[in-house]
Amino acid sequence: MTIDWTHFTPWGSLSGGLLLGVASGLFILINGRILGVSGILGGLLAPRSGDVAWRLSFLVGMAVAPLVAASLFPASIGLPRIDAGYLTIAGAGLLVGFGTRYGSGCTSGHGVCGLSRLSPRSLVSTLTFMGAGFLMVYLLRHFI
Numbered sequence: 001m002t003i004d005w006t007h008f009t010p011w012g013s014l015s016g017g018l019l020l021g022v023a024s025g026l027f028i029l030i031n032g033r034i035l036g037v038s039g040i041l042g043g044l045l046a047p048r049s050g051d052v053a054w055r056l057s058f059l060v061g062m063a064v065a066p067l068v069a070a071s072l073f074p075a076s077i078g079l080p081r082i083d084a085g086y087l088t089i090a091g092a093g094l095l096v097g098f099g100t101r102y103g104s105g106c107t108s109g110h111g112v113c114g115l116s117r118l119s120p121r122s123l124v125s126t127l128t129f130m131g132a133g134f135l136m137v138y139l140l141r142h143f144i
Helices: 010-031 037-042 052-072 086-102 107-116 120-143
Strands: none
Touching: 010 107, 037 052, 037 086, 037 107, 107 120
16 A cells, blocks of 8 residues: 555644544534534424524535635645546435434544444444445455
8 A cells, every 4th residue: 555645634634633523522512412414414404493593504614614714725725536427426425315314423423423422323333434434445446
């Protein structure tokens, strides 16, 4: 195995992980809610009164944050490159959506928040997510 040193970004990854951890901790301390993106989005499908504004604000913030970062740090933020067609991306999105409903949460909810709360269900879910990801990478790299 070789490392693509051009795209190896340990400091950006570390700072992103720290920001996610701090945001998750603050979110649960301030709001008493888990910072799981699928749960936040899913809560908009059957909204409760007084529950829509913060969910929409969160999701809009997620969409706008990369644009703000790119305008503030244009040299360090590049466009993502996805080597797949629109049909493949749509299919992957549907599978992820199905998986988050079936698994009662997404990787951010289980992997970051659930594991920090020592949730056994989140441990099983995270191991399943990671194992399936490792298996797919192995299969795609060696057999396709």
